[in-house]
Amino acid sequence: xxxxxxxxxxxxxxxxxxxxxGPDGPRYLGGALAPTSGVKGTAENVPGVVKxxxxxxxxxxxxxxxxxxxxxxxxxxVISGLAMETITETVITESxxxxxxxxxxxxxxxxxxxxxxxxxxxxxxxxERVICVVGAGVDFEDAAAGIAAARDRGVExxxxxxxxxDANLVxxxxxxxxxxxxxxxxxxxxxLGMPAAVEVAEPGxxxxxxxxxxGIATLFDLDPDRTRLVAPVARALVGNRSAVVVxxxxxxxxxxxxxxxxLTLIGEHSRLSVGIDAGAEEIMAALRRVAPLAxxxxxxxxxxxxxxxxxxxxxxxxLSDAAAEQDxxxxxxxxxxxxxPQHVTGALAGEFALENAVALAAMVRTSRAPMEALAExxxxxxxxxxxxxxxxxxxxxxxxxxxxGTERPLAVLDLGGGSTDAALATGDGEVRxxxxxxxxxxxxxxxxxxxxxxxxxxxxDVKKNPLAKxxxxxxxxxxxxxxxxxxxxxxxxxxxxxxxxxxEGMRPVPTRxxxxxxxxxxxxxxxxxxxxxxxxxLERVAPxxxxxxxxxxxxxxxxxxxxxxxxxxxEAVAGAGIVCGTGNVRGCEGPRNAVAxxxxxxxxxxxx
Amino acid sequence: MSGIVDRRGxxxxxxxxxxxxxxxxxxxxxxxxxxxxxxxxxxGVRELLAGLEEEGVPVRLADPGEWGDGPGGDGPSVTxxxxxxxxxxxxxxxxxxxxxxxxxxxxxxxxxxxxxxVITTDATRARWCGHNAAxxxxxxxLKEPPEQLEETWPHH
Numbered sequence: 007x008x009x010x011x012x013x014x015x016x017x018x019x020x021x022x023x024x025x026x027x028g029p030d031g032p033r034y035l036g037g038a039l040a041p042t043s044g045v046k047g048t049a050e051n052v053p054g055v056v057k058x059x060x061x062x063x064x065x066x067x068x069x070x071x072x073x074x075x076x077x078x079x080x081x082x083x084v085i086s087g088l089a090m091e092t093i094t095e096t097v098i099t100e101s102x103x104x105x106x107x108x109x110x111x112x113x114x115x116x117x118x119x120x121x122x123x124x125x126x127x128x129x130x131x132x133x134e135r136v137i138c139v140v141g142a143g144v145d146f147e148d149a150a151a152g153i154a155a156a157r158d159r160g161v162e163x164x165x166x167x168x169x170x171x172d173a174n175l176v177x178x179x180x181x182x183x184x185x186x187x188x189x190x191x192x193x194x195x196x197x198l199g200m201p202a203a204v205e206v207a208e209p210g211x212x213x214x215x216x217x218x219x220x221g222i223a224t225l226f227d228l229d230p231d232r233t234r235l236v237a238p239v240a241r242a243l244v245g246n247r248s249a250v251v252v253x254x255x256x257x258x259x260x261x262x263x264x265x266x267x268x269l270t271l272i273g274e275h276s277r278l279s280v281g282i283d284a285g286a287e288e289i290m291a292a293l294r295r296v297a298p299l300a301x302x303x304x305x306x307x308x309x310x311x312x313x314x315x316x317x318x319x320x321x322x323x324x325l326s327d328a329a330a331e332q333d334x335x336x337x338x339x340x341x342x343x344x345x346x347p348q349h350v351t352g353a354l355a356g357e358f359a360l361e362n363a364v365a366l367a368a369m370v371r372t373s374r375a376p377m378e379a380l381a382e383x384x385x386x387x388x389x390x391x392x393x394x395x396x397x398x399x400x401x402x403x404x405x406x407x408x409x410x411g412t413e414r415p416l417a418v419l420d421l422g423g424g425s426t427d428a429a430l431a432t433g434d435g436e437v438r439x440x441x442x443x444x445x446x447x448x449x450x451x452x453x454x455x456x457x458x459x460x461x462x463x464x465x466x467d468v469k470k471n472p473l474a475k476x477x478x479x480x481x482x483x484x485x486x487x488x489x490x491x492x493x494x495x496x497x498x499x500x501x502x503x504x505x506x507x508x509x510e511g512m513r514p515v516p517t518r519x520x521x522x523x524x525x526x527x528x529x530x531x532x533x534x535x536x537x538x539x540x541x542x543x544l545e546r547v548a549p550x551x552x553x554x555x556x557x558x559x560x561x562x563x564x565x566x567x568x569x570x571x572x573x574x575x576x577e578a579v580a581g582a583g584i585v586c587g588t589g590n591v592r593g594c595e596g597p598r599n600a601v602a603x604x605x606x607x608x609x610x611x612x613x614x
Numbered sequence: 615m616s617g618i619v620d621r622r623g624x625x626x627x628x629x630x631x632x633x634x635x636x637x638x639x640x641x642x643x644x645x646x647x648x649x650x651x652x653x654x655x656x657x658g659v660r661e662l663l664a665g666l667e668e669e670g671v672p673v674r675l676a677d678p679g680e681w682g683d684g685p686g687g688d689g690p691s692v693t694x695x696x697x698x699x700x701x702x703x704x705x706x707x708x709x710x711x712x713x714x715x716x717x718x719x720x721x722x723x724x725x726x727x728x729x730x731x732v733i734t735t736d737a738t739r740a741r742w743c744g745h746n747a748a749x750x751x752x753x754x755x756l757k758e759p760p761e762q763l764e765e766t767w768p769h770h
Contacts, residue, residue, distance in 0.1 A: 171745070174668045498732045
C-alpha cells in the first residue's frame with residue numbers, strides 16, 4: 007500500500023488528488039485546491055503545491071510521513087495573449103454635435119437658428135432666429151426670464167442649450183415651450199454665431215430629423231459632398247432623445263482613417279493575407295484554409311501590426327528569459343467581432359459612438375517549462391519523492407474517464423482562462439490534443455469593452471453571475487423574471503440599477519445599459535469565444551474532422567463551472583449526436599481535479 | 615358580506631400623490647452661497663424643489679409640526695433624518711425629505727428603517743437631494759454626487 011498525491015499546477019489554481027495504491031487499483035481519499043503561487047511552471051509554485059498537499063493529507067486524516075510519492079504533470083507549453091483594436095472611427099468635420107442623452111431634456115420639436123450666448127441675447131434684433139446657449143452659473147429663473155423677454159421683443163428663440171440639469175425648470179417658466187437640451191458639460195465650446203439646430207423628441211421617442219443625413223442636409227441646405235461629411239453626425243445621433251448640431255467652418259477637424267491593415271497567416275503549406283476590416287468570419291475562414299498555422303504576422307504601421315506586437319510583448323513577459331530569446335511563433339489565433347464605445351472626435355458632451363472592433367487572441371507554443379527545477383525544490387520542501395510525468399492532455403482524459411457514464415472514444419474540452427484545449431482518446435488508447443487561443447480572459451475583455459465598463463473586476467463579476475435589477479429597497483428582479491426579497495434594505499447606490507449577485511454579495515454594475523442589454527452582451531461574448539472554440543477544437547481532434555465520430559464530450563476547467571457555458575456548448579453539439587456535459591471527476595469533484603486524478607490513475611495503470 | 619367596500623367617495627379626501635418635504639429652522643439668503651434671493655423659504659428648499667420639478671415629480675411642503683416625529687415636535691433636537699422619515703411616512707409616494715435647523719438635508723423612504731436614510735448631506739447639495747428624491751419615485755438610479763457629475767461611462 008503506497009500513498010500518493012497527484013498535483014496539477016494550473017494557471018490560476020493548483021489541485022491535488024490523494025490516493026492509496028493497492029493491489030486492486032487506486033483508492034481515492036480526496037482532493038484539495040489552492041490558488042497557484044507565481045507563474046505556472048516556475049519554482050514560485052512550490053508554496054502553492056505544499057499547501058494543497060498538506061490540505062489533502064489533513065482532510066483524509068493522514069500524516070505527511072506516510073506520503074510516498076508526489077506526481078506532477080508536465081505543464082502544457084502554451085501561453086496566450088490578447089489584443090483589441092477598433093477598425094472604424096467616428097470623426098466629425100465641418101460640424102459639431104451634442105448627442106448625449108440627458109435624463110430630462112425639455113420641450114419637444116425642432117428649433118433652428120444662429121447660436122447666441124445667453125448674455126448677448128438682448129443685442130439680438132427682432133425677427134432673428136436664434137438658439138440660446140446658457141453657460142454655467144446662470145440660474146434657471148434668470149435664464150427663463152431672459153429668453154421670455156427676448157421673445158417678447160420679437161427675437162425668435164427657437165431652442166436652447168443649457169449647462170446645468172435645468173431644461174424642464176427653464177421650459178416650465180416660459181410662456182411657450184421650446185426644445186431645450188441640458189447637462190451639456192462643455193457648453194463653453196459650443197461655437198457662437200453659427201447656424202444650429204436643436205431637436206428634442208417626445209418622451210419615449212427618439213430624434214428623427216438630426217439622426218437623418220438628409221434631415222440635416224435639408225436644415226443646412228447642404229450639397230451632396232457636404233452631406234457625405236455630415237453622415238457620421240447623423241449616425242452618431244441615432245437613438246438619442248435629444249440632439250444639437252452646429253455647422254462650423256470647414257477644416258476644424260481633419261478627416262482621417264486609420265489603416266486597419268492585413269493579417270498574414272502563414273500555414274505549413276501556404277500563406278494567406280486577410281484584411282482585418284473584413285471581420286472575424288473572413289479571418290477564421292482564412293485560418294481554416296491555411297491550417298495548420300505556423301505563424302502569423304501583421305502589416306507594420308497598422309492596427310493589426312500593433313495588435314500582434316502587443317500580444318508578443320505580453321507573451322515575452324510571461325516567458326522565461328531563455329524562452330524569450332527563441333522565436334515566438336503564433337500557433338493559433340481567434341478573431342472575434344466586437345464593438346467598443348469610443349469618444350466621438352469633434353463632439354461636445356463627451357459622446358460615445360459604438361465603433362467596430364476586432365479582438366484577437368493568439369497562442370504560442372513555448373519550450374518545455376523547467377519542471378525538473380521545480381521538482382527538485384518540491385523534493386526538498388516536502389521530503390518525498392517527486393515524479394514529473396504525463397502529458398497534461400493525456401492526464402485530463404484519464405481523469406475525465408472517471409466521470410460516471412463515460413467511455414472511449416471520449417473528448418475532453420478544457421475551458422481555461424487563456425486557452426481552450428481539447429483532447430480525444432480513441433478506443434485504442436491513442437490521444438490527440440489541440441490547444442486553441444481564446445477562453446475566459448477573452449470573454450471578460452469582450453464584456454468589459456462592449457459595456458464600456460473599463461473595470462476588469464466588474465466585467466469578471468458580470469461574466470460569472472446572473473444579473474438582477476434592484477426594483478425597490480427590498481427586492482430585486484432576477485434576469486429570468488423571478489423576484490427575490492431581502493430582509494435588510496439594499497444600499498442606495500444599488501437602487502434601480504442592474505446588479506450582479508455574486509459570492510461577495512450584491513454589486514451594482516456601473517452602466518446605463520438595461521439588464522437585457524447586459525445579458526445579451528454577456529451571452530454573446532461567451533458564444534463568440536467558447537462555443538466557436540469548442541466546435542473548432544472538436545473538429546480538429548475528431549477523426550476526419552467528423553464530430554459524429556466523437557462519442558462523449560466531457561467539459562472541464564474553470565470555465566466549466568460557469569452557469570451557462572456548458573449548456574451553450576451542449577446545445578451547439580447536440581446536432582452531431584454527441585453526449586456532452588460537464589465532467590464529474592471521480593463522481594464527486596465536478597469539472598475540477600481531472601489532471602490530478604489522471605496522474606494517479608496513470609501511475610496505478612503502470613504499477614499493474 | 616362581500617367584504618368589498620366602495621371607497622370611491624374617499625378619493626377626494628385623500629391627498630394627491632406627492633413627495634413630502636418637512637423643513638424647520640430659518641436660514642438667511644446668502645448663507646449657502648445662492649446669492650440674495652428670498653422667496654420666503656430658504657435657498658435649500660428652493661433648490662430642493664427645483665430638483666424635483668426638473669424630474670417632473672409633484673412635491674408638497676408640509677408643516678412638520680403636523681406630522682412631527684415623537685415628543686420632540688419641531689424643537690431644535692429634531693434631526694433631518696427624523697423629519698425626512700416622518701415626511702416619507704406621510705407621503706403617498708413613500709418618499710420624504712427633511713431639512714433641519716442645522717441645514718442638514720435628508721432623503722428618506724417610508725419602507726426603510728428610520729435610522730437608515732437614503733441620503734444625508736447638507737443644504738449645499740439640496741438640488742441633488744431633490745433629483746434623487748424624485749428618482750426614488752420614478753425608479754431611476756440615483757444621480758452621482760455633484761463632484762462626480764461627469765459621466766464615466768457611455769450613454770447608449
